[in-house]
Amino acid sequence: MQQYQCDVLVVGAGPAGSMTARTVAEQGVDVIFIEEHETPGTPVFCGEGLSIGGIRNGGLEPVEPFVCQQITTARIVAPNGKTVDMHAIDWTGYTLDRSEFDKALADNAVKAGAKLMVKVSATGVIKESDQVVGVKAIKDGEKVEFRAKVVIGADGHWSIIRRSAGLANYFDDWVTCAQYKLSGLDLEDSTINEFWMGAKYAPGGYAWVFPKSKSVANVGIGVRDRHTKPAIEYLKDFVANDPRFRNAKIELKNGGICPVSGTLDEIVMDGLMLTGDAAGQLIPMTGAGIHCSIESGKIAGRVAVEAIKEGNVSAERLSAYRVEFDTYWGNRIFEAGKVLHMLDKFSDEDLNVLADVISHEDIMHMANGLNVASVMAGLVKKSPLKLMQLIRAYLR
Numbered sequence: 001m002q003q004y005q006c007d008v009l010v011v012g013a014g015p016a017g018s019m020t021a022r023t024v025a026e027q028g029v030d031v032i033f034i035e036e037h038e039t040p041g042t043p044v045f046c047g048e049g050l051s052i053g054g055i056r057n058g059g060l061e062p063v064e065p066f067v068c069q070q071i072t073t074a075r076i077v078a079p080n081g082k083t084v085d086m087h088a089i090d091w092t093g094y095t096l097d098r099s100e101f102d103k104a105l106a107d108n109a110v111k112a113g114a115k116l117m118v119k120v121s122a123t124g125v126i127k128e129s130d131q132v133v134g135v136k137a138i139k140d141g142e143k144v145e146f147r148a149k150v151v152i153g154a155d156g157h158w159s160i161i162r163r164s165a166g167l168a169n170y171f172d173d174w175v176t177c178a179q180y181k182l183s184g185l186d187l188e189d190s191t192i193n194e195f196w197m198g199a200k201y202a203p204g205g206y207a208w209v210f211p212k213s214k215s216v217a218n219v220g221i222g223v224r225d226r227h228t229k230p231a232i233e234y235l236k237d238f239v240a241n242d243p244r245f246r247n248a249k250i251e252l253k254n255g256g257i258c259p260v261s262g263t264l265d266e267i268v269m270d271g272l273m274l275t276g277d278a279a280g281q282l283i284p285m286t287g288a289g290i291h292c293s294i295e296s297g298k299i300a301g302r303v304a305v306e307a308i309k310e311g312n313v314s315a316e317r318l319s320a321y322r323v324e325f326d327t328y329w330g331n332r333i334f335e336a337g338k339v340l341h342m343l344d345k346f347s348d349e350d351l352n353v354l355a356d357v358i359s360h361e362d363i364m365h366m367a368n369g370l371n372v373a374s375v376m377a378g379l380v381k382k383s384p385l386k387l388m389q390l391i392r393a394y395l396r
């Protein structure tokens, strides 16, 4: 059996894996990253929305071919049709070409010195005396082994690395998504991302319209455990009920899962770290995980290198990664998760009332898990009794 040796082995060449590999390589440490598909970034399972900060923190600029459309307004649509617009003042967003974006992240890791091996599928970790020392994989139909001082699982929400290591089998809460890429549209304003709230569209989640141009958009929905029919059926209804989509052509059908229960309790063990969706690092309110994965990958890569240089890859040493991630990103994930659970108690009628009292700044903060406690305290003061009670229950 063919065996490969490296200091760091990263499994998965999504945003988390490529940023990890790049960070490790930039410090002159020997790193291989493996990807089961032929090209990183393909196929795409994503709404493709990302802020300019996320793009730049990934080391790229918001230019073609990585982005298709600039977004300057996020529009929340309440169940009764009332809209709240959040205009870009100190932020701007983009609809990505995710296949190009992810490929560029992987290319940059390779340029930094990381070795990318595609069409290699990890099948599980190798453990010796409870320490992870490598990964088993399939390459060209043959079994191969990778031996590494640190293994980093960046292999998405269904992470075989996490499961085979004996960490969490899955998440407590997740969003099931269905999405069409629609063409032939004539959107009035392609700089607006729409978020449609309410159980009538997407129980426990939301429906989205993310334009890629005036004529093309990603239109999708995400539902949580209280849905009564498959996600695709909610999407079909949403599309059928919007006259803008009447003559649209479905260019692509996709979807996928977003874990929304927050960062898992255990994301490191001796010789192993998890990053990105594999670790549950995704903002639960929005399902946005690209930026978190980029930042998580950078921290994981840096801590892995430090640990290797010190000759101590114990879980205790590697957990410095988690402490650093939690200081900002983990905290946002946690706070946004609490908002999600609070909104679970809101009926569509309550959401309509909320849309009347909430400001666009409040929405931005709540959705992104920023200053949540003070936003809630402010909302209590201006809300009618029923909402006040629901929000107070959150504050307790």
Ligand SMILES: Cc1cc2nc3c(=O)[nH]c(=O)nc-3n(C[C@H](O)[C@H](O)[C@H](O)COP(=O)(O)OP(=O)(O)OC[C@H]3O[C@@H](n4cnc5c(N)ncnc54)[C@H](O)[C@@H]3O)c2cc1C
Residues within 6 Å of the ligand: 011, 012, 013, 014, 015, 016, 017, 034, 035, 036, 037, 040, 041, 045, 046, 047, 048, 049, 050, 120, 121, 122, 123, 154, 155, 156, 157, 160, 177, 178, 179, 220, 254, 255, 256, 257, 258, 275, 276, 277, 278, 282, 287, 288, 289, 290, 291, 293
């Ligand atoms: C429908 C949908 C819409 C979304 N929309 C947005 C959005 O608009 N904005 C946003 O920020 N986030 C969005 N997300 C979330 C976002 O896509 C993820 O959070 C992000 O991709 C996580 O990055 P990652 O690198 O952790 O994992 P992934 O991007 O999933 O990458 C994991 C990589 O590992 C590879 N892999 C898996 N198993 C193996 C294996 N055994 N061996 C080798 N390789 C393997 C995969 O092929 C993949 O390339 C969306 C998710 C879904 C499902």
